[in-house]
Amino acid sequence: MLFNGISARRVPTHRLTMNILETDRVGDPVVFIHGNVSSSLFWQRPMLDLPAGYRPIAVDLRGFGDTDPEPVDATRGLSDYADDVAALLNTLDLGPVHLVGWSMGGGIALQLLRDHPASVRTLTLVNPVSPFGFGATRGENGELIDPNGAGSGAGGANPEFVKMLADGVTADDSPFAPRTIMHAFYFKPPFEPTDADVYVTSMLSTRTGDPHYPGDTTPTDAWPGAAPGTQGVLNALAPNHFRIDDLHTITPKPPIRWIRGAADQIVSDGSMFDLAYLGSLGAIPGWPGAETHPPQPMLAQTRAVLTRYAEAGGTYDEIVIDDCGHTPHLEKPTEFNAALEGILSKGGH
Template sequence: MLNGITAKRVTTPRLTAQVLSVEGRDGDPVVFVHGNVSSSLFWQRQMLDLPAGYRPLAVDLRGFGGSDPLPVDATRGLRDFTDDVLSLDLGPAHYVGWSMGGGVIMQLLRDHPELVRTLTLVNPVSPYGFGGTTDADGTLISPDGAGAGAGGANPDFVARLADGDRGADPTSPRTIMHTFYVHPPCTLADEDEFVESMLTTRTGEGNYPGDTVPSDVWPGAAPGQRGVLNTMAPNHFRIDDLHTITRKPPILWLRGANDQIVSDTSMFDLAHLGQLGAVPGWPGAETHPPQPMVTQTRAALDRYAAAGGAYEEIVFPDTGHSPHIERPAEFAAALHKGLTRG
């Protein structure tokens, strides 16, 4: 842990969560929410870089970092995570969410707009989840969510997480981070700590990746009712009405131009992999096109703006899924400017 960062376990009516903070800091809360297969440790430098007047906090979601490894009810979408964050009872705050964490805070905004001063989305999961949808409106490929959820996880990667693999084999957490979390080549000063963060991910059907059920629709599996990846399946998680909320705080959308995870051609989308020939039996683009994740997010935010809200999109060139660790100074400047709008 970096100098100046402290970790504390906070017990709420829902769970005991580990929360990072910065020593001696007070002011408006800025709550950082991490993505999948990571923890609050990915936010440390951004927490330290926040200017005076803000109180930086980063929470470990259930099943990650130092928080309780409670099972996740995927039928609620991302609301188990959202409600855990809200149980910290921080009052109105600025929220910053990366990847899956972006979905968590979008859900928080949808359900409790009065508690959000500003929303910063960092390479966020689409408002229509991850996998199993087509077009800008997030049309379901199949009602059961086939093509999304836990069935898309690489079993070898899951096993390496469970075994605490710190090596550099092709499916190790370290290699996945270097290949997909960032845009190669990228040197990370905190690399070993990030690997340790990834390895805190609890594995199993109740956590990562979750359970699956058979499907008659390609690729033959649909998301079950438990676990992390199923929370983002489009039959469980769908925010297609964000523009309808009455109070609309400003939204900042920060993303890397070379993201391979959340992308219109995601290397983790089974439909795109099928199109590339990496997953057999792909039925074709007429019924199973790659999910246009970035296009879907932009369409949702355009509706938000047309209904009286405001958002700004900033794209970092030569940057992958994690601009906050790839371009920390530029990211911090953009974030700080966004916070002043709320």
């Protein structure tokens, strides 16, 4: 499943052994972090498209691809993942890197920047999760709807999808099959990648169960009846566990570019994976209404955090790619590569 020019190796760190993809190019390191239910395989084309003078490295996160399947302590938010990547950067002795994070990987990149700002030369966020997690918040400042995060976390996962991941289903004869989900939500239909089998294989590398995807749940009387547990991927994204509202306080402040597809159905102000939004559509019974449980304004939240970052002396810009879904690096490579090269050039050599 590796493209010509891409090689893989496993790198031991003091935390775990991580699988990385790389090329034989030399130059300033550009480190790519994948999103949820995927792996480094989604980054191969952007890696090969980088101009001379840059060294591409894509990582597999714990529980994905060929990296060790260590459990995820969701009470730390995305810090397990960010600490893993920081350990890898240190092991490889890369110095400050250009960091590129997609979807959940965008949240991990934000956490790494928050904790280790001197290790980041530039930050590129690609359709990133909100700095206030996924689901169960309201307003641009990410106010928790429920103190325990009810309406977010592992309780929002579809059990049929989880079972098909675990069973390694490659067909598309079910609406919950990974291939079907990929075509319907990762991409803006009718986009059809030439390497679809590679990306399905990447999705199927996701480890399942309480320590991994989706995680465990906690019963609650609050709507919709489940709150995040303490383990696993979706709980690490829950807003009672993951929250970055002080990014503007870090020093130094490297330049940030936010790239997103205009038709993203996963990270948006009307996400098809946000339980409050689905409740507003009547898809989940008992929705308490928009006054108390509005759909999460994911884009407004990211914009608010980055605006404060800029007001405090940093810089950021937002590039919206039309007719594009959750994967601009695959759907619109010409536009994506131009946007990425533009921010890389701001980091110097």
